[in-house]
Amino acid sequence: MDNKGFRRSSLASFHSNTSDEDMVEITEATLDFTMTDDVPPIDRDMAAGFVSYNGNGLNGGAKVMDFLDVPGVGTYEDFNTIDWVREKSRDRDRHREILSRSKESTWALLHSVSDAFSGWMLMLLIGLTAGSLAGLIDISSHWMTDLKEGICLPWFWFNHEQCCWQSNNVTFEDRNNCPEWRSWSQLVLGRSEGAFPYILNYFMYVMWALLFSLLAVLLVRNFAPYACGSGIPEIKTILSGFIIRGYLGKWTLIIKTMTLVLAVSSGLSLGKEGPLIHVACCCGNILCHLFTKYRKNEAKRREVLSAAAAAGVSVAFGAPIGGVLFSLEEVSYYFPLKTLWRSFFAALVAAFTLRSINPFGNSRLVLFYVEFHAPWHLLELIPFILLGIFGGLWGAFFIRANIAWCHRRKTTKLGRYPVAEVLMVTAITAILAFPNDYTRMSSSEMISELFNDCGLLDSSKLCDYVNDYNNTKGGNLPDRAAGNGVYTAMWQLSLALIFKAVITIFTFGIKVPSGLFIPSMAVGAIMGRLLGVAMEQLSFYHHDWLIFRGWCNQGADCITPGLYAMVGAAACLGGATRMTVSLVVIMFELTGGLEYIVPLMAAAMTSKWVADALGRGSIYDAHIHLNGYPFLEAKEEFSHKTLAMDVMRPRRNDPILTAITQDSMTVEDIEAIISETTYSGFPIVVSRESQRLMGFVLRRDLIISIESARKKQEGIVSTSRIYFTEHTPTQPTTAPPSLKLRAIMDLSPFTITDQTPMEIVVDIFRKLGLRQCLVTHNGRLLGIITKKDVLKHIAQMANQDPDSILFN
């Protein structure tokens, strides 16, 4: 064998320029691997055999691309798992080829440069589209949310806020009450005071909500069923290497964007953050089609999707760094450092695009801009940790309750009437929400108000304090006694807390786009503000207590209720999603001060510990389990002491593993094996007796090759021998010509021994992204473990039904 350092081992081209006429080759349309002449004959077969693994070779660039265009070759079927090793090998081959060709001509050099920059180009495009779509969604949902309450008469395309900006008839004090903005009762009855106008407004509010949600659910049901939900569980599964065709397609994108606006505007207890990630991933996936590098390679495409997810979070919160960390921590499976840098770029572009659209009208990037004036005291960590405990408890409770309800929906008649369910939930939400100021406004508006640190000029109920102007020094507001407004707000907020906490359980999972970030932050923010105001009043009236002495004197500004709301929001969000670093960083980007990282971190940590103690896995993991997606969790360690032999097929009492021998089978034999079994691949052994493993062949490749050989190669009949060996033995001339299939064999299948602990096997599957792995004992082939087997085994060990895993 030729063994020089630079072996050109996959010199495959598409021209049948071989001279070995006695070998029957698979031809053209399917898998035409033949050799170039500069390779010694003895090396050729090996080279060709290697090709099936490496996709293509150094020569015949454009033609190799054509080969990948052959339908069925190099692609995967729906609901299948990709082979990361193979995809990455293919990408490296592609890269090598472009590089080697780049020296040939200027055009090829340009091609190579444009190829190198195509990733950055793609990131730029993703950032631009994700930012624009987020701006569009923000603007339309603001307008439609306000439409439920009234309309801007002279300029109907303005929302309430913009309407009053345009108006000349308002003072700063009363900036949300301009004559141009008419509530429905004002428009119809000409007045807004009294019982009847109230009922009319109430009615219009509920009707608009029902209309929006009906539209949303009908659009989802009829045009893009994948557009419902938050999409994060599915995106996690897709990024881990699963294929769900259409989940990130253009219809999903269009319908999800539209219905997201409708669902948010209908006032349901849901957020737009999760779905925005889905929308950004759809953009990423669609834009991948512009670049061959990403269109044709499932592994590379997943890198792009990871970056798109970062861009999605970036525009959802205006937090680019948090977005990248969210993608890294929560969503992605394979996240090389190159992707980190590109994700960051995409996230930044998206954030700046959104800012130039300026949907909030305040040139701020962030959804909830907060500025606190007072530092926090070490003793305040106690209430912050209490908020963390609350967040953890709520998170764990929410996950259980929501999963139980979703399970019920899946298994009972309920699931058959999605439209009715949505309408019912919307009706209940709207009817209960309208009478309470804090539930009538949109959740994000409410959170914004709860985060707010009351200034002297704030006119909201929450800031209705008894002002003592003698004590105010230099802009710093001291703690003050609460006025009536604050007490009213407390009652309303308590009711809103119960309402939000309960209705969200029934809302998350209905057949409209629905995110969980905003509702869980709302619950936490209410709880936090309640606790914050309580602490503030306590310290105001009892500033001589031991715990307040020293840091909370009379006239000092020592408690910031807005900070409590923020910490509470982080705690609840952390409890439900189990985010850690990304959560803290997102919140840090909202406030922009390192100052408040410690309270946020204390709450997020406590919340995660408490929630983890009550049940492992985030709401997304729980939904992945519920839906049986084949997701190999990278965070949790497999901790049981089983061995590969306990998991492999065939099991002890099963018949022996179906294998193909290298030289003793005929076309007939193999066709029989294909029709009798449903395995997606077969190991090739030296002989039945020795059971020594030679390679692995995929079912699909085998079928395509034999079919094509029968059609295009003369003399191939059912009794033709099939050879996977390097050399074909000379045969009697009476025998039919033999079929040489070494080309489609994978010569480097992954093998482990039967004694390998499953923890290591799980690790290998995870880190290398395998689809299957062969099991040997003392060099003899014994069995096979597929990703499905691993997932089933993990489910079994966790006392779950192993057959619940959805897998083709």
Add this chain to the structure above:
Amino acid sequence: MDNKGFRRSSLASFHSNTSDEDMVEITEATLDFTMTDDVPPIDRDMAAGFVSYNGNGLNGGAKVMDFLDVPGVGTYEDFNTIDWVREKSRDRDRHREILSRSKESTWALLHSVSDAFSGWMLMLLIGLTAGSLAGLIDISSHWMTDLKEGICLPWFWFNHEQCCWQSNNVTFEDRNNCPEWRSWSQLVLGRSEGAFPYILNYFMYVMWALLFSLLAVLLVRNFAPYACGSGIPEIKTILSGFIIRGYLGKWTLIIKTMTLVLAVSSGLSLGKEGPLIHVACCCGNILCHLFTKYRKNEAKRREVLSAAAAAGVSVAFGAPIGGVLFSLEEVSYYFPLKTLWRSFFAALVAAFTLRSINPFGNSRLVLFYVEFHAPWHLLELIPFILLGIFGGLWGAFFIRANIAWCHRRKTTKLGRYPVAEVLMVTAITAILAFPNDYTRMSSSEMISELFNDCGLLDSSKLCDYVNDYNNTKGGNLPDRAAGNGVYTAMWQLSLALIFKAVITIFTFGIKVPSGLFIPSMAVGAIMGRLLGVAMEQLSFYHHDWLIFRGWCNQGADCITPGLYAMVGAAACLGGATRMTVSLVVIMFELTGGLEYIVPLMAAAMTSKWVADALGRGSIYDAHIHLNGYPFLEAKEEFSHKTLAMDVMRPRRNDPILTAITQDSMTVEDIEAIISETTYSGFPIVVSRESQRLMGFVLRRDLIISIESARKKQEGIVSTSRIYFTEHTPTQPTTAPPSLKLRAIMDLSPFTITDQTPMEIVVDIFRKLGLRQCLVTHNGRLLGIITKKDVLKHIAQMANQDPDSILFN
């Protein structure tokens, strides 16, 4: 075989409660694996065989710990690579055992809880120590730097700044000139004006510098040779799984902390940021000894070191998030998400500890606090990108020149006189630095001044503008004409630029602790400020030019030279270290505004592209190569088309691989193999003829076992047969008793086929952290590939000398 799901396959305990008297077991002190009685006899051997891989089993917890305490077992020799798979398996076993025992007693439960929280505890301690040490270093180096120029007479322990704070005799305008602070000439001659006092000050400056550097180099040479340099290349190598004993030990810590202060104070062109990371890692390593979980497991310890590195950067710059990302991007090798969260915690604790020490006296966390007032314009991206190009060029040039110089030091007589070299460099630095204001001050002070946005009250030369008070509106300073001071500063800065750029090449690598962050930032900041002032004056005098029209009218504040300095600093740092995300995030944390991320990102991106085009790899990678550390780069893809068979040993013409047979060898035979070869492990095959792989045994285990058996087991002589099989065949009674060594065999060695492409092999080694991998062909053992072989092959492919790799 018993094949139930929950196989307890490594039921090993230390009590020889076996009843199989006919088997000779390895005893106590070495490797006593025997079975508990609840395992069927047929399963025992397998279970025991498995033990060597998994470290310990479910039973006999404390005793298994004892087993790991046996000298030589489970540890590695110096300059060896760890086996990540084995270490992680051992940790999982440990965890499993503690978990299973936690149900037995309250004490064990407490132990299990404390074990779970020991990681967090360790992080807290690391944060506290790293923060305190950083504060100590900051304070002492400030004081000693000022000592070179003078002393505070009434309070000698104060530095210049603190001295004048204490003084009552200063105005705000002249706040750095107080009578209490005496320069050396004032102290000795009583006056500071004139030529002679200048010469005296000059002389004292040089003398102090020489004294400090002499002390530093002597301490390093005599007490801790590992304390020199930045330490980052070595830490990268250690984190990738290499063992360098003492590199992170207590002596290194003590000496590095002391000499770092001396080196920084001596005024050499070096920074304390890199060495601070080393110091933090030393703390981490030493603190690991407090917790069994980390003391005994090399993989777990490396997780801690990753977090410690993050804490180091966090205190170096006051940038916790940037620190974590730096550790993730630049330093770490194996960085699971759990580590991310913990690193963040450690980084935060460290940052807050440092802040409470408050070494800069401004309650700021960050090293260079900057606040800019004017936004930047899109057209300014052109100069920013120019700065990026400059940074990339400088980085690439610096790496080449520094490596060439270090290579010269290694290979010529120069390397034999480290003390003389350090004194020489210090003398040149001090002599050239004193006359120029900008080189006389410490680099970080200079950078601080360059980043500064000139206010009306700033009295430095750089802010000597011609003020036009008519044009000043509301605090916003318009662009102004430069005064004489600015022109002088420009000249001095130009000279400083050349000086810093040249002297740093010779400084980085001398035998004192030396970081590169500050010098490269200094070069970039000077260049940036020069360009910034040039742009500013251009726009002031030519505001009617097309490019300035519209955004840079007369009287507008359109160019911020400080921002240019910052962008330049980022570009040069990026060029030398090839940091990307972490660089931008660190800079973002310095300014605290998302506003300026885009200029920074543009410069960092350009700089990296330009530098990468001129030579791959950061300065740290270059030093790793230069020193031949066995570091398997995770970022670069292996892109050659070689196969496993080209890399494996034995090569084509070499004698066959040394293997041990399962049942046909005697003690004598194996001792002969051990003495004739130097391999650190041997594969075990079924028989010489079949060459079917059974397992793998480590040389050290084999030696220890045979020695111990000869001592402790009766009848073991040179002719005793050694069996690795499950069952020992019955032998004639005349034969000596046989030795059963299945217990020390690894039954699940990693295997690949000879046709596996090297790109995949490299991937496997990287991702799974293997030490070796066996190569088979059709189920027959063919050869072995070690990490060393892989590294040599990569070096060979890159046309480097493969024998330069340092490996035991």
